[in-house]
Amino acid sequence: MKRLLAFALLFATQAHAESWGGKDKWQHALVGAGTGAVFAKATNDWRYGCAAAAAVGLAKEIYDSTNRNRHTPSFKDFAVTAAAGCGSSIVVAPNYIGFNIKF
Numbered sequence: 001m002k003r004l005l006a007f008a009l010l011f012a013t014q015a016h017a018e019s020w021g022g023k024d025k026w027q028h029a030l031v032g033a034g035t036g037a038v039f040a041k042a043t044n045d046w047r048y049g050c051a052a053a054a055a056v057g058l059a060k061e062i063y064d065s066t067n068r069n070r071h072t073p074s075f076k077d078f079a080v081t082a083a084a085g086c087g088s089s090i091v092v093a094p095n096y097i098g099f100n101i102k103f
Helices: 002-014 025-043 046-066 075-092
Strands: none
Touching: 025 046, 025 075, 046 075
């Protein structure tokens, strides 16, 4: 629990360091969207896709926090990864919330 709290505080202190339009946000969005889509399609449930994308984003930021000499942890990177993954998993899953048009 202490590590989780320390990690959350680390994210809070880094939140101002980078803009939402940072140079690597599109890479985080692509990885998140791909992860979310694959897991949602494999499990037929958008929630698993969303959770998988969030887990990948969190794992990357934990890695960044342990390798500060070459990487910078960022809450915004995590948020972009998770949001893109949730969005793609909702669209790809067969029983998503919204309209489902079949031909």
